[in-house]
Amino acid sequence: MKVDITVNGEPTSADVEPRTLLAHYLRDTVGLKATNIGCDTTSCGACTVLVDGESVKSCTVLAVQVDEQSVQTMEDLGIEHKVTAAFRQEHGLQCGFCTPGMVMAAVSLIEENPDLTEKDVREGLEGNICRCTGYHNIVRAVLVAAGKDPDAAQAAGADDKTVAPGFSAGEGAK
Amino acid sequence: MIPVGFDYERPQTVDAAIALLAEHGDGATVLAGGHSLLPVMKLRLAAPEIVIDIGRLxxxxxxxxxxxxxxxxxxxxxxxxxxxxxxxxxxxxxxxxxxxxxxxxxxxxxxxxxxxxxxxxxxxxxxxxxxxxxxxxxxxxxxxxxxxxxxxxxxxxxxxxxxxxxxxxxxxxRTGATGWAYEKFTRRSNDWAIVAVAVATMPDGATHLGLVNMGGTPLRASATEAALAEGKSIEEAAALAAEGTEPPTDSHGTPEYRNHLVTVLAKRALKTASA
Amino acid sequence: MSILGTRVVRTEDPVFLTRGATYTDDLTDERLTGALHLTLVRSPIAHATITSIDVDAAKDAPGVVAVFTGADCDLAPMLGFPAAHKAMLRPFLAVDRVRYVGEAVAAVLTEEAYQGEDAAELVDVDYEPLDVVVDMKEALKDEVLLFPEAGTNLVSGMHLNKEGRPEDFFADCEVVVSKEIVNQRVAAAPLETRAATAFWGEDGRCTLFLSTQNAQAARDEVAGWMGIEPSQLHVILPDVGGGFGAKIGADPEFALVGWLSKKVGRPVRWNESRSENMTGMVQGRGQVQTITIGGDRDGTVKAYSLEVVADAGAYPRLGVALPMFTRMMAPGTYDIPKVWSTASVVATNTTSTAAYRGAGRPEATQAIERAMDLFADAIDMDPAELRKRNVVRPEKFPFTTKGGAEYDTGEYAKAIDLALKAADYDGLRAEQKRRREAGDPLQLGIGVSSYVEITGGGAFVENATVQVHEDGTVTVLTGTSPHGQGHATAWAMLASEQLGIDVDKITVKHGDTDLIPKGAGTMGSRSLQTGGIAVHHAAIDLVELAKQRAADVLEANVEDLVVADGSVQVKGTGAAVSLAELAGREELKAFHEWDAKKPTFPFGAHVALVEVDVESGKATVERIWAVDDAGPILNPLIFDGQRHGGIAQGIAQAMLEEVMWDEEGQPLTGTFADYGIPSAAELPSFDLVTMETPTTINTLGYKGIGEAGTIGSCPAVHNAVIDAVSHLGVEHIDMPLTPMRVWAAISEAAK
Structure with a gap:
């Protein structure tokens, strides 16, 4: 099937099998290798990209599903972007494998909620696994990118006994 | 991992989607977001002949x-x-x-x-x-x-x-903005619920409880609902939440554990909903 | 001002954050044009004889170039660990028997990757199931044998203490406590799975791109398996997406990829899926331990015994060796007069074991730290106080332990005190008391760990080359093998310190066996204290060389020369010649091989605060305060990053992670949906306390920091959860501390 997908602002087009995953389309058809694949079960988030501005896991989206839509990957950001710059400054990456997905998840998270707390960041990144950093510096990087003071936010988070959600909802109306 | 090959259609109208479904019968699967379907297709636990994408209708x-x-x-x-x-x-x-x-x-x-x-x-x-x-x-x-x-x-x-x-x-x-609660019990934030309890207060004032992962289908906590209707306390009613359920066994919970957990979650959800 | 000890952001990051790192599966090297894709057919049965394999249908599938089975493969079966039973051989493709779910049975080569999975499904293998043994203690009974020709499942007797424990070992103790505890199997699960890509050149050499932690060892191992000289194999490591010990050395698949490439005369690529990785990649831990501790009611620990059964999995690998570290580090930070230990390593129908962050030492720490809490509970003493009374005193260093280790330097009581102070330990205990008295459903638990570990113990020798180029840039060649540890930045800092050249002009190269024929890679927290020190000395050697050459150019005495800002200067005059200019006249390069001769022993103390919902059993880590002393800090950014990651992995083992099989040997944690790696939402931020006690083993006083966080955090969290419910009568719960386990322990204690 022929697809036309705008990738990082550039039109791309190819004849693909319907089963072609968007992640493979980006990596193998378009040749953008930043986006990684870390699992088979939509669990790790390494393949996160934006579709029409929203984060999705590109290993669980078919290329044909985003025909005539717009995809953005980390390659489009550049090192001056507030998120990539903050990841570097706060040492929010080690081996780098989760990084492209983590960065794009963060871009989407900040877009949807500019007023982030530490808890918001932790819960907002629940779909992205990093095995190296323990998330400490990733959380700091996202707070910095969102214009927050990471020291203050983490101190506030430390006092919040619900940082790691046990009962994840219970937000009943008062 | 990659799904088995399939044909793909993205109909432009609901009527067209229904026509495709009628045409292909059991061999067709409807795709919307794909986040339940594509993972099982990638693990090759499902292999539809044709996928009908309604996600953008x-x-x-x-x-x-x-x-x-x-x-x-x-x-x-x-x-x-x-x-x-x-x-x-x-x-x-x-x-x-x-x-x-x-x-x-x-x-x-x-x-x-x-x-x-x-x-x-x-x-x-x-x-x-x-x-x-x-x-x-x-x-x-x-x-x-x-x-x-x-x-x-x-x-x-x-x-x-x-x-x-x-x-x-x-x-x-239209149950409104209040009188509800959702207690979801997971190990990790984005895991499936080991057990969860949804509480809704209906327009007629009745309290309903929906149970997640306490049987082969979603279930209502009927005994708890009846007890509440009879004016029993939250504690008394919540203690009945496992009645009539057949919870599954997996590495996260035995039926015994789930039967216990559902009473704890029901109690908390009911308290939250009534606060 | 010295650059050492300062916060330098990583030089590798601009690429990692723009076009992304280049992992093996990302390679677009033109020599790989036309590469075939390897898909391995893997056994779905844990233990079976293979009665037939039919590959005809697969061979006819679209895009299939070749299908190979064990019968086609002339690579000699390999012994995965030298000291293992010689009959426990592993074929590269199973021949007549499979011994775990995930064992490779057939190799399918296709033009396109997608075609490989389709064709692999068509390989028809008939299995005749055999009895399965998953449980280590069952396996020791030798009722189900993995290798009948061996006559036993005991992989090695190398750790057996043949003298036996003296009958009067605990005779002088007022109180003796014993418990069997499990240190469960866990998966390293680096985000990049295993990958290998091979092609053969016209010169008859094989080039192999690998995802591993040490190129040179992988070269030697793979060459041995392929039956070729190491000189005929060129191993190149692209960027490597995490390893955590599981990528030490080579995996059999790597040799298979090289062999297949030769066989079909085309490049071959292999990149496993996560599902393959969760059974195919080596796993860590997996011990059943019997701990017995004795002492007096005044808090004097007098005797400690540790009996270990360790799981090798189906085919012995590095895991066979690791109980050595568990036994060596058994006494932990404590000065215990009598220590006795023994270990058996046994084969089971499961994935092979090898190193995972800490590799044998976390198991020792978990055992002694649980033992200390059990003993404290038995004599009704505060667990932090008990620890402080029994740790090795600072004046006793260097201290040779009853485990046989020579601890270099340490201030164990001070580390405990720093952690307690940071945590406001007394305040936490007061809040805990309040909640207990109030019968709050949310109880607090406070866990303390004191730890010491051995780093650099795997390989003491490492080399470095430092070269200044005529454009003023610098190349550093290292035998270490970073895969997230930031050596490109750290080694550049060490070179920059001597040369006065900015780190941005210094390129660190690693992981290419033609360029760097010798090297021991990155593992066991060895890199800085071996490879880093080698860079330091190579840079000093280069400075001396430059001075001698400059003395001629500047017509000055060598003693009057200094190197600063990238040039050799005559003290007190303006005369100078740049290193770049010297390099333009003649190659300016120095090689240094550093032999540390001994390991170092980082140490620390962690305090964990957990909240346990006693109604549901759910435990949540709220805070962790960590003192991790690994000597002077080269770059606090990288140093703390290693601690963060380590702490997270320790918490993860305590709380969430366990590789599981059912009784038939079917994996229950075969995907990331089932295996409990934490996300950011399950972890708190970490409170780090700095302490720097240099080692005497190397010039700069550095120890290793890679594994410390894991070793310290896991027992602290484990102890904290049990502490939270100890007033309800709970003495012990095995890891991971799942809600159901905690609830069951509370329920059991209430009976």
Missing amino acids: AELNYIRVDGDEVAIGAATRYRDLVISDVLAAECALLPAVARTVGDPQVRHRGTLGGAIAHADPAGDLPAAVLALDGTVVLRSPRGERKVPITEFYTGVFSSVKEPDELVVEIRVP
Whole structure:
């Protein structure tokens, strides 16, 4: 099937099998290798990209599903972007494998909620696994990118006994 | 991992989608967000011959008040439930439950209709709609029918939906902004619920409880509801939450543990909902 | 001002954050044009004889170039660990028997990757199931044998203490406590799975791109398996997406990829899926331990015994060796007069074991730290107080332990005190008391760990080359093998310190066996104290060389020369010649091989605060305060990053992670949906306390920091959860501390 997908602002087009995953389309058809694949079960988030501005896991989206839509990957950001710059400054990456997905998840998270707390960041990144950093510096990087003071936010988070959600909802109306 | 090859159609109208379903029968699978379907296709646990993509059908993407009910198009995404002003005012349980499904990326793709049709007893939204006494609207070449969700599920991943029927709409009563709670118990934030309890206060004042992962289908805590109707205390009523359930066994919980957990969660949810 | 000890952001990051790192599967090297894709057919049965394999249908599938089975493969079966039973051989493709779910049975080569999975499904293998043994203690009974020709499942007797424990070992103790505890199997699960890509050049050499932690060892191992000289194999490591010990050395698949490439005369690529990785990649831990501790009611620990059964999995690998570290580090930070230990390593129908962050030492620490809490509970003493009374005193260093280790330097009581102070330990205890008295459903638990570990113990020798180029840039060649540890930045800092050249002009190269024929890679927290020190000395050697050459150019005495800002200067005059200019006249390069001769012993103390919902059993880590002393800190950014990651992995083992099989040997944690790696939402931020006690083993006083966080955090969290419910009568719960386990322990204690 022929697809036309705008990738990082550039039109791309190819004849693909319907089963072609968007992640493979980006990596193998378009040749953008930043986006990684870390699992088979939509669990790790390494393949996160934006579709029409929203984060999705590109290993669980078919290329044909985003025909005539717009995809953005980390390659489009550049090192001056507030998120990539903050990841570097706060040492929010080690081996780098989760990084492209983590960065794009963060871009989407900040877009949807500019007023982030530490808890918001932790819960907002629940779909992205990093095995190296323990998330400490990733959380700091996202707070910095969102214009927050990471020291203050983490101190506030430390006092919040619900940082790691046990009962994840219970937000009943008062 | 890669799915087995298949044909793909993205019809432009609901009628076209239904025609395709009728044409291909059992070999067809409907794709909306794909976040339940594509993982099992990648693991090759499912191998449909044709995938019919309804995820971008604008006519199935809406949230609107319709008389005493809120009508929600089947292709409405979790994310749209979460940020809906209509639901926040008219049926606040649903966005609260939708917020706990998966992770942000999943919520950007997954749809309410997909969750209802998938009939996963560990799913969050089926139990919530069950607590709300919602209605599933199905359409086929034979026309449209409305099935109360209490009669919709027949077993694990199965429902009364015929192969040529498409879930087009979910209807829930206007229960308002208050009187609800959702207690979801997971090991990790984005895991499936080990057990969860949804509480809704109905327009007639009755309290309903929908249970997640306590049997082959979403269940209601009927004994608890009856006890509450009789004026029993929350503690007394919640202690009955496991009655009539048949919880599964897996590495996260034995039936014994789930039977205990559901009483704890029911108690907490009821207290939150009545606060 | 010295650059050492300062916060330098990583030089590798601009690429990682723009076009992304280049992992093996990302390679677009033109020599790989036309590469075939390897898909391995893997056994779905844990233990079976293979009665037939039919590959005809697969061979006819679209895009299939070749299908190979064990019968086609002439690579000699390999012994995965030298000291293992010689009959426990592993074929590269199973021949007549499979011994775990995931064992490779057939190899399918296709033009396109997608075609491989389709064709692999068509390989028809008939299995005749055999009895399965998953449980280590069952396996020791030798009722089900993995290798009948061996006659036993005991992989090695190398750790058996043949003298036996003296009968009067605990005779002088007022109180003796004993418990069997499990240190469960866990998966390293680096985000990049295993990958290998091979092609053969016209010169008859094989080039192999690998995802591993040490190129040179992988070269030697793979060459041995392929039956070729190491000189005929060129191993190149692209960027490596995490390893955590599981990528030490080579995996059999790597040799298979090289062999297949030769066989079909085309390049071959292999990149496993996560599902393959969760059974195919080596796993860590997996011990059943019997701990017995004795002492007096005044808090004097007098005797400690540790009996270990360790799981090798189906085919012995590095895991066979690791109980050595568990036994060596058994006494932990404590000065215990009598210590006795023994270990057996046994084969089971499961994935092979090898190193995972800490590799044998976390198991020792978990055992002694649980033992200390059990003993404290038995004599009703505060667990922090008990620890402080028994740790090795600072004046006793260097201290030779009853485990046989020579601890270099340490201030164990001070580390405990720093952690307690940071945590406001007394305040936490007061809040805990309040909640207990109130019968709050949310109880607090406070856990303390004191730890010491051995780093650099795997390989003491490492080399470095430092070269200044005529454009003023610098190349550093290292035998270490970073895969997230930031050596490109850290080694540049060490070179920059001597040369006065900015780190941005210094390129660190690693992981290419033609360029760097010798090297021991990155593992066991060895890199800085071996490879880093080698860079330091190579840079000093280069400075001396430059001075000698400059003395001629500047017509000055060598003693009057200094190197600063990238040039050799005559003290007190303006005369100078740049290193770049010297390099233009003649190659300016120095090689240094550093032999540390001994390991170092980082140490620390962690305090964990957990909240346990006693109604549901759910435990949540709220805070962790960590003192991790690994000597002077080269770059606090990288140093703390290693601690963060380590702490997270320790918490993860305590709370969430366990590789599980059912009784038939079917994996229950075969995907990331089932295996409990934490996300950011399950973890708190970490409170780090700095302490720097240099080692005497190397010039700069550095110890290793890679594994410390894991070793310290896991027992602290484990102890904290049990502490939270100890007033309800709970003495012990095995990891991971799942809600159901905690609830079951509370329920059991209430009976």
